[in-house]
Amino acid sequence: MRDRAITVLGYLAGFALLFAVWHVAATWLARSALFPPPWPVLDRAVVLVEDGILQEQVLASLRRIAQGFLLGSAVGIPIGLAIGSFRPVRALLEPWTEFFRFIPAVAMITVSVIWFGIGEESKVFLIAYTTVFVIIISTAAGVGAVARDKIRAAQCLGATRFQVFLLVALPATLPYILTGMRLAMANSFVTIVAAELVASNDGLGKMLWDARLFMQVEDIFVALVALGLLGFAADRLFRLLIRAFAGRFNPTM
């Protein structure tokens, strides 16, 4: 309880310090219309919220992330489990994962827009793409890291192959899967902004782009701060999940 209070207070102080440094840098060092201090940005954010514009952009981006992320996870986890469990599957699919891993989602924007247009499908595809390989690799590594004696113990208690998989390999891999999802979530934020910058009618990336066109510097900063806060919240959520499912037996996480 005391640890939690220290963490919360530390976070609040950390954010306060961040905004203080921003204020000092903008007011005393930069002194430029191109770098607004925190207060005008906050004022602008209030206006954008009152008009319902900021919520709309945030929701558009988050919806795409959620859809693509869930799709990528739903595809990636079973494939990762299969790669980790069966040597032939690993041999067959490793060229795929090792090939596409090095083609970043940002590089796939063009082909995605050609295939799916600038609607929702192209963005969901890109998020799923950037999610799936991280999760496959992390899940497969988790299956490979299951202690041999855990499997042997189940076998000499009479477990079938399927029981070993379901009751031993799967729960032992869960922390690795969640860690992979956490990394993939960070990737998703990078990708959604890039995709919306290039081709979109709404979302935080589109907001950044429009603000640049019309020289609305405050709007740019509102979008940047929103991205930072959303990413921070999403990452906290995954850390909480990892701790809830895995922290009990992996105190290092």
Add this chain to the structure above:
Amino acid sequence: MGGQARAIRAADPGARIVPLARRLHTRTRAAGGAGALALVVLDDVGKTYRGRGGAYEAVRGVSLDLAEGEFVCLLGTSGCGKTTVLNMVAGFEAPTAGRILLDGAPVRGPGAERGVVFQGHDSLYDWLTALDNIAFGLRLRGLPKRERRARAGHFLRLVGLDGQGAKHPAELSGGMKQRIQIARALAADPRILLMDEPFGALDAMTRATLQAELSRIWAETRKTVLFITHDIEEAVALSTRVAVMTRGPGGTLKALIPVDLPYPRDRTSDGFMAVFRQVHALIHAEIHPQ
């Protein structure tokens, strides 16, 4: 209540007890002479690993019979192949020579009739409570939850961890984890318990406590045990027979020493000392060959 009664009966399969006198005087016989008493027969068993660097013979020509209810310690220096022998009896590895029989049938892969207690704590399921770890084998068999809880609770008490059932392995000490492993193996009611240096990683005090506990548990359950160790005192303190191995590579059985002493064993008694000296001389000759 009914589940508990059944659990206690299962833990004490009285019908299978071999009279003590016969058990203690069982001797190993030449290969192929497996009698009606032998539960497990190792018949000229060998294991050679073949890799890119050539062949490595870990175990050579091991013949040993284990009678029902016996406690046999397989004693040897590190690298003599004693763990390899256990792994072959457990079915984790197949012998490259000879055969291993359980109740007259050749061993093929691991199975529930051979419970294993591992040296490290890796084998426990960190995401399950102590009680659910013990009940794991019963869950695999599809026993109803109430029944397996009752049975697991019985074995939790048997290993002296009453009241610790809700804790996770990470919250338990090294000695407690080994108790959970023993309870988990016993709860599945195996024909034989295979123990691979289970107390090797524990401090001396905990080890002595667990040795005494294991003797008590063995006396209560009358389970057949094959116990691997490199500790002479441990072997003499626990077993009805000590099987001494030559040093590796290519380790084999050197001698079978019956330990005809009453339990609980007094480690300072003349009888204990005499057996200790005898076994010590055999092991010493392996460490410092002439």
